[in-house]
Amino acid sequence: MLITRAQTPQLVILSGKGGTGKTSISAAFIHLSESLNQEKRLTVVDADVDAANLNLILQTDSLATYEFWGSSTAEISSEKCEGCGDCVRVCRYDAIFRDPQNNTVYWVDPVACDGCAACVYTCPQNAIAMIQQLEGNWLQSKGKFGMIFHAELFPGRENSGKLVSLIKQKAQEWAQHVESPLMIIDGPPGIGCPVIAACVGADMALIVAEPGMAGLHDLKRIFATLKHFKIPTVLCINKADLYPQGSLEIQQFARQENIKLIGEIPFDPHIQSAIRLGTQVTREFPQAPASQALCKIWQATLDHMLNLGLTGLKING
Numbered sequence: 368m369l370i371t372r373a374q375t376p377q378l379v380i381l382s383g384k385g386g387t388g389k390t391s392i393s394a395a396f397i398h399l400s401e402s403l404n405q406e407k408r409l410t411v412v413d414a415d416v417d418a419a420n421l422n423l424i425l426q427t428d429s430l431a432t433y434e435f436w437g438s439s440t441a442e443i444s445s446e447k448c449e450g451c452g453d454c455v456r457v458c459r460y461d462a463i464f465r466d467p468q469n470n471t472v473y474w475v476d477p478v479a480c481d482g483c484a485a486c487v488y489t490c491p492q493n494a495i496a497m498i499q500q501l502e503g504n505w506l507q508s509k510g511k512f513g514m515i516f517h518a519e520l521f522p523g524r525e526n527s528g529k530l531v532s533l534i535k536q537k538a539q540e541w542a543q544h545v546e547s548p549l550m551i552i553d554g555p556p557g558i559g560c561p562v563i564a565a566c567v568g569a570d571m572a573l574i575v576a577e578p579g580m581a582g583l584h585d586l587k588r589i590f591a592t593l594k595h596f597k598i599p600t601v602l603c604i605n606k607a608d609l610y611p612q613g614s615l616e617i618q619q620f621a622r623q624e625n626i627k628l629i630g631e632i633p634f635d636p637h638i639q640s641a642i643r644l645g646t647q648v649t650r651e652f653p654q655a656p657a658s659q660a661l662c663k664i665w666q667a668t669l670d671h672m673l674n675l676g677l678t679g680l681k682i683n684g
Contacts, residue, residue, distance in 0.1 A: 375539060376672065377550045378551050378569070378573065379552040379554050379571075379572045380396075380575060381574055382554075382576065382586075383585025385557075388638070389556075391424070391647075394648075396661075396665050397512045397551060399661070400549070400665075401511070408513030408514070410539075410541055410550045410551075411551050412550065412565075413515060413516070413517035414531045414554050414561060414565040415561075416503070416561065417520055419517040419518060421517065422508050422510075424641075426645060429506055429507075430506075431506065432504050433504060433506070433507075435503040435520075435526075436502065440480045440498055441475045441486050441487060441497055441498075442475060442495065445466065445474075449494075450471040455473065457489045458485065459483070460483075462476045462481070463475055477500070502520060503518060503520040503530055505518040505530065505534050518531075527561040527564075529564075532564045554566075566592070570598075570599070571599045571671065571677060573600075573602070573668060574586060574589055575603055576602060576604050577606050578606065578607060578610040578614040578616070579610065582610075586602075586620065587620065600627075601627045601628075603628070604630075606633070607632060627671065629664055629671065630664035635648075635657035648661070649661055
């Protein structure tokens with residue numbers, strides 16, 4: 368059954384911090400989708416634009432690279448500047464300084480500049496202009512599973528949320544064009560702007576929690592974010608057997624908040640081995656304990672999405 372929708376259903380995989388196994392789980396889901404009786408391929412987004420690596424595990428081939436032009440930074444023309452200092456007085460970010468080579472003009476520190484343009488409107492000589500900055504690249508790559516959209520934000524740039532929004536938009540356009548049955552989004556860590564951008568338009572979220580010292584805290588803050596945006600949420604626990612008390616606390620919180628716990632993944636060195644080989648654990652080590660757990664979690668995720676009427680994926684058997 369293929370459900371007609373205004374957009375391709377989106378599953379976003381998140382956690383309250385990095386290192387919980389989101390990317391390994393995303394890659395496993397993408398591999399397991401190959402076993403579905405499905406003519407159309409998935410569309411994938413790696414929304415961790417500060418450190419994208421899902422394409423490495425999926426062994427994709429880059430098809431195209433595009434420039435990402437983000438915010439603008441003020442620049443002062445040394446020919447027009449008369450050194451009045453009005454720009455310094457209005458800059459709230461302490462980004463404007465006297466030029467050490469020419470004490471009668473000023474210059475803008477591009478790292479400190481916030482792009483507010485107050486100096487532009489203040490300058491009586493019209494010596495300041497806002498110049499758009501090249502802040503990264505976004506890429507479209509192809510693998511056996513389908514198409515992946517990912518990006519590389521340049522160091523020191525702060526528009527990761529905008530870049531996530533851009534690649535999600537491009538992915539959604541592609542998914543609609545090829546009638547992709549599902550979009551899987553490997554979300555960024557934390558709860559900041561990139562996470563919010565990754566959540567926009569998502570139909571369901573899978574939280575990956577781990578029972579570390581701060582595991583419950585990380586779970587609470589990402590769940591609060593998803594709850595705020597009213598996104599249906601399910602939960603799995605990775606490395607669940609490393610700290611049983613922590614796993615118990617996560618289970619109790621899930622019951623308290625009525626979050627469906629769809630599975631637990633044991634600590635399994637096969638996952639690290641698969642990463643070193645640049646592949647998915649479910650492909651390289653299908654009989655490994657983690658692979659068996661991931662198969663059940665993938666099935667439970669699909670079942671939950673189907674119950675919500677969110678995807679047209681057809682399941683064998």
